[in-house]
Amino acid sequence: MEQPGQPASFPHEHLETEKHAATRVTIIGMVLDAVLGVIKVAAGAVFHSQALLVDGIHSFTDVASDWVVLAVMRLSRKAPDADHPYGHQRIETLGTLLLGSLLIAVGAALAWENLLRVLAGTELPAPGWPVLVAAAISVLGKEWIFRYTRRVGKRIRSDLLIANAWHSRTDAFSSVVVLLSTVGAMLGLTWLDGIAAVFIAGIIIHIGWKFSWDSVKELIDTGLSEEEVLALRRIAMETDGVRNVHELRSRRMGQDILLDVHLVVRPEISVSEGHQIGMRVVDGMRQVLDNILDINFHIDAENDEKAQHTTEPSLPSREDLQHLLAEALGELPAQSRIRLHYLKNRIHLEILLDVNHPGSELTTERVRGLLADYTWFGSVRVWVAAP
16 A cells, blocks of 8 residues: 655745845845955055955955856746756755855965965065955955845745855955954064965865855755654654654755655555555654655555565456456455455455345355465455444
């Protein structure tokens, strides 16, 4: 007996709202990044701060990432269609991977250039005080856009938007490094400026690697953590009617979770009761993890992980059995019903007869004798309804 679970409804009505919110915060961040990038690159070049110059380039990478976010959010928030029944959230994952790769490339180039300058011992003039002003403006502006973007990202459950927010936070942190290194350079430790530039480039590489690796894990369908899987299994096992749980599989799509689970129930229950047990498991799991998008459950009468697969001869179908019984016993009464239980590669029959069924030859012993020589036969019971 098997029964697929009911998939969650996609929040189509929220897609346009989410897309609008993401577009708004991203455009605001992009304008801020562009302005800060111009200020820092100009101040770094004019007032002799390599660290601020690298920090300005970091801001321009934010502008590029904002363009990626705008394009990807527009595509990933499209409603599911016939070709993409689970939606388009994986486009967001791909966008996050591209963003991370961009950060790694930019960070590596900046780190290499400034590391060579530090190792060569190139003497640079001390930075001017406007570098401090530019760095302070950057810290305040990037911290504000970080908090704003992260809040919107959490509200619409967008990994890409949250990743972009943390990119802004690294820009704010790198500007703090510029402040400290500039103060040191102005006090005579001019080499601090080059070290700070390498350090900031390392920050860019680190955050890019994190985005890229997390995206790769999602694209190859990495499952939930062991703790989360155990919590979901415990919920299923504590549900009345569930005897065992196996093949609990999970994968992520953006911040959404997709689950497949096999539930072992008593073999004698009806299909509808098995489905009802499965729906109670679904409700319980959704209370543990509220970002589960879809749960597909399979109802088993036995643990088919351990049971042998049917070989030869193959188990007969309902139609085959009815034909076999009809040939030996004649047509069954119109009011009769047959229940079949396929367990451990055998068939167990229940024949339910109306109290006024014609003929007395249809007994448990008669049917058992008829089927006893078949290797697939397990047991039979003939029930007669009480008057």
